Amino acid sequence: MSRTDSNHDALFDLLAGLCDGTLDEAGRAEMQRRIVEDPDAAALYVEYMHLHASVPQHLNLHVAAPSLPAPSRATPERSAHRKPIMYALAAAVVLIVCGVVMVQLSPAPVSEVTEPAGSPFVSIIDSTGNLFVNNDAGYAGGTFGAATYELKSGTAEFLLAGRVSVNLEGETRLALHDPMNATLSRGVATFECPPEARGFTVKLPDGSHIVDLGTKFQVRVDAAGDASVRVIEGVVNCQGVDQSWNQSMSKGHAVWFRHQAQAIQAHVVDLPDNSSIGRLEVGLARVDRYLDAHVTGAPPMLIGLPAVVPQRGAGSGHPGAGYQFMLTKPARLYLLVHDRGTTALDGWERTSASSSWIVMDRSFTDTIYTRLAQPGVVNIPEHTGVDPQGLHGVPNVCLIAPPSEQASLSAAHSTTASESSAKGDIE
Amino acid sequence: MHREPIQTDRADQFFQLYAPIQQRVFAYILTLVPHWADAEEILQETCVAMWRDFEQFDADRADSDFFRWASVIAFHRVLDFRKRQTRSKLMFSDQFIDAVAEAATRHGDQIDRRLRALRHCLQKVSPRDRDLIRLRYETPAAHGNVKAYAESLGCPADTLYKALARVRRQLIECIRLSVNREAEA
Numbered sequence: 001m002s003r004t005d006s007n008h009d010a011l012f013d014l015l016a017g018l019c020d021g022t023l024d025e026a027g028r029a030e031m032q033r034r035i036v037e038d039p040d041a042a043a044l045y046v047e048y049m050h051l052h053a054s055v056p057q058h059l060n061l062h063v064a065a066p067s068l069p070a071p072s073r074a075t076p077e078r079s080a081h082r083k084p085i086m087y088a089l090a091a092a093v094v095l096i097v098c099g100v101v102m103v104q105l106s107p108a109p110v111s112e113v114t115e116p117a118g119s120p121f122v123s124i125i126d127s128t129g130n131l132f133v134n135n136d137a138g139y140a141g142g143t144f145g146a147a148t149y150e151l152k153s154g155t156a157e158f159l160l161a162g163r164v165s166v167n168l169e170g171e172t173r174l175a176l177h178d179p180m181n182a183t184l185s186r187g188v189a190t191f192e193c194p195p196e197a198r199g200f201t202v203k204l205p206d207g208s209h210i211v212d213l214g215t216k217f218q219v220r221v222d223a224a225g226d227a228s229v230r231v232i233e234g235v236v237n238c239q240g241v242d243q244s245w246n247q248s249m250s251k252g253h254a255v256w257f258r259h260q261a262q263a264i265q266a267h268v269v270d271l272p273d274n275s276s277i278g279r280l281e282v283g284l285a286r287v288d289r290y291l292d293a294h295v296t297g298a299p300p301m302l303i304g305l306p307a308v309v310p311q312r313g314a315g316s317g318h319p320g321a322g323y324q325f326m327l328t329k330p331a332r333l334y335l336l337v338h339d340r341g342t343t344a345l346d347g348w349e350r351t352s353a354s355s356s357w358i359v360m361d362r363s364f365t366d367t368i369y370t371r372l373a374q375p376g377v378v379n380i381p382e383h384t385g386v387d388p389q390g391l392h393g394v395p396n397v398c399l400i401a402p403p404s405e406q407a408s409l410s411a412a413h414s415t416t417a418s419e420s421s422a423k424g425d426i427e
Numbered sequence: 428m429h430r431e432p433i434q435t436d437r438a439d440q441f442f443q444l445y446a447p448i449q450q451r452v453f454a455y456i457l458t459l460v461p462h463w464a465d466a467e468e469i470l471q472e473t474c475v476a477m478w479r480d481f482e483q484f485d486a487d488r489a490d491s492d493f494f495r496w497a498s499v500i501a502f503h504r505v506l507d508f509r510k511r512q513t514r515s516k517l518m519f520s521d522q523f524i525d526a527v528a529e530a531a532t533r534h535g536d537q538i539d540r541r542l543r544a545l546r547h548c549l550q551k552v553s554p555r556d557r558d559l560i561r562l563r564y565e566t567p568a569a570h571g572n573v574k575a576y577a578e579s580l581g582c583p584a585d586t587l588y589k590a591l592a593r594v595r596r597q598l599i600e601c602i603r604l605s606v607n608r609e610a611e612a
Contacts (some may be wrong), residue, residue: 018461020563020573028519036522042530046458050541051598053454054468056564058545060558128451129493130443152486153493153540154447157457170492312533316525322496 015048044273118144121161121179129154148175165192174252191217212239227257229279256306270326286357287394293359320383320395330403333373336366338393341385444493452497459505463567473501544605555596
């Protein structure tokens with residue numbers, strides 16, 4: 001149901017009253033009831049409050065410079081504009097730090113910026129984090145040439161001359177060689193290629209290639225150089241460095257690469273839209289995009305395995321969402337099941353092992369189940385367990401291992417980041 | 428004044444990380460504490476706490492996300508604020524906070540797209556509506572000068588509040604349309 005339909009007319013009125021200070025106690029109670037009971041209402045509330053919070057800034061910025069002052073490229077971290085502020089910060093007056101940043105958000109003239117050498121073909125559309133182009137500051141609205149683009153945090157969006165759209169997320173390092181060639185050595189990048197950019201190629205740290213055939217796809221490279229590719233729309237062709245592996249992938253397909261493997265080995269699965277992929281490691285999201293939930297410990301023998309991480313679904317008042325994916329080869333699956341109530345897991349064998357995770361400083365554990373799976377559709381059941389407060393468990397994370405993998409898991413063998421070890425490849 | 432270069436660099440690094448996300452952190456706090464002045468106060472406390480704990484943030488770690496780190500700290504400042512306010516103010520329930528925090532996280536990846544769209548949509552509203560919005564948000568914590576403006580126009584304040592509600596809804600619809608078009612482009 002659309003959030004804009006008449007069912008939410010009353011909620012719009014309540015939200016306006018909240019923002020303008022005209023909401024009475026009955027209205028407040030009614031708004032609270034709707035938001036607690038209806039995830040769509042909660043989403044609309046968030047949407048509305050973001051608008052409310054952002055209008056003042058945009059009223060100023062939409063007629064002036066739409067972003068923070070761009071630092072001088074020559075000395076990006078020591079611009080004349082900020083130096084006095086930084087010296088004040090050096091005095092460790094913490095409140096000044098916070099106050100100064102508030103001031104900095106006001107509109108201000110954009111510093112003069114010198115473009116780097118070379119023909120520019122990269123337009124930076126937006127950047128919400130710290131972006132550097134060959135170690136100098138990058139900024140929204142700037143155009144640059146062949147360079148290494150390094151995002152420290154947040155997101156950044158580029159448009160290449162070949163009309164390829166590039167989105168970076170989090171700490172990411174991407175070398176753009178020309179409008180049709182890039183190398184991703186770290187982080188997450190999503191590429192959207194129009195038909196005229198067919199053949200756009202992304203190289204991975206081990207020399208593997210992803211060649212676009214008219215599509216949108218996401219590439220993720222972790223600190224160890226292991227990569228994963230997920231096709232969001234269209235078709236790509238993945239090629240191993242020595243041509244020993246060559247795979248066409250279409251919408252929903254995902255593949256995990258192992259850096260420094262003798263040959264590219266991969267396992268293509270067909271994934272649901274509401275999931276992300278990664279490898280099991282300390283820090284992996286336990287639930288996709290959910291309150292910073294992340295893994296804090298897991299059995300060493302499972303570290304490094306390809307992981308399918310689903311989204312939360314309708315919220316803690318509902319069962320953790322089940323999902324399906326397609327396996328193209330036999331595999332041994334491991335399921336991380338939130339220890340909350342009891343949930344039916346027909347066909348899965350319970351192990352003695354567990355993993356742990358944290359969300360908002362609250363620690364939780366998973367019990368690990370396993371089963372062999374043949375090529376075809378794999379049904380991951382929803383988590384129906386409920387705690388005494390009526391909160392449902394989060395969805396199950398599924399790990400994919402070679403079918404020969406034998407589970408000999410022990411709860412005593414949980415690991416931490418420093419103990420993480422690479423896991424054998426899947427094939 | 429005694430200067431310590433390392434401290435200066437650290438402050439510089441903090442500034443570089445904090446400035447781009449401050450608006451998002453404030454929006455996050457305002458969803459949890461929908462009172463402008465309170466949210467600003469919590470933002471200040473969050474900033475102080477972030478600076479105090481900044482050594483714990485390792486920007487070089489693979490999973491480092493400064494906004495996520497900031498939002499966890501902000502969430503705890505909100506909880507502290509709620510403890511302080513429990514006896515003096517009528518608060519939203521814990522269930523409400525959980526539902527909103529969950530929704531804010533679930534839709535957090537759309538914030539940047541929405542902010543871009545807002546810039547575009549504000550240019551599309553009529554000059555009269557834009558003036559009304561500007562009037563309202565000139566002093567957001569004090570709910571603007573809507574009542575005084577209504578008096579000067581000789582119309583009930585309620586008329587202007589309804590107009591504000593209508594413009595905000597138009598902006599929401601415009602933002603959704605823009606974000607969807609961007610996704611389909």
